[in-house]
Amino acid sequence: MRKLTLLMALLCPVAALAFPFEVEKTLNGTEIAVDTLALSDNLASASLKNYGQRDAVCKVRFRNGPEAPRTRKTRVAAGETAHVTARFNSTVIRMRVNVECKQD
Numbered sequence: 057m058r059k060l061t062l063l064m065a066l067l068c069p070v071a072a073l074a075f076p077f078e079v080e081k082t083l084n085g086t087e088i089a090v091d092t093l094a095l096s097d098n099l100a101s102a103s104l105k106n107y108g109q110r111d112a113v114c115k116v117r118f119r120n121g122p123e124a125p126r127t128r129k130t131r132v133a134a135g136e137t138a139h140v141t142a143r144f145n146s147t148v149i150r151m152r153v154n155v156e157c158k159q160d
Contacts (some may be wrong), residue, residue: 078152086112086157088132100151101141106132111160118142119152131160 077092077100087108093101102116111133118126126142 075148076150078150080152080154082154082156084156084158086110086114086159088112088114088155088157090153090155092151092153094148094151095141097147098144099141100144100148100153101139102153102155103137103139104130104132104155104157105137106134108159109134112157113160114138114155114157116140117154117156118144119154120144120146120148121150132157 074094079090079092081090087106089105089107091103091105093103095101100118104114104116106112111131113131114129116128116130123144123146126144128140128142130138130140132138
């Protein structure tokens, strides 16, 4: 029982770093999969995987409450993955991510 309690105590700080994501996608006919990840308490990441046959141009907008949104633009080649990140000045409680893609 003591080992189980110690294990739970060690896992709690790891779970505290993660924050929830709300993802809104406008894909306009592209075949893009979006995966999000909290890299730290103020750093968010989005991975864009293009499953389509044509290249895509994507705009990713990260919003964290009162701070100014961070916008990243990237080109995702057919069959490739692109990663974008955004760092904020304060601790993130909830991250809203808007992804807008169009075929190139």
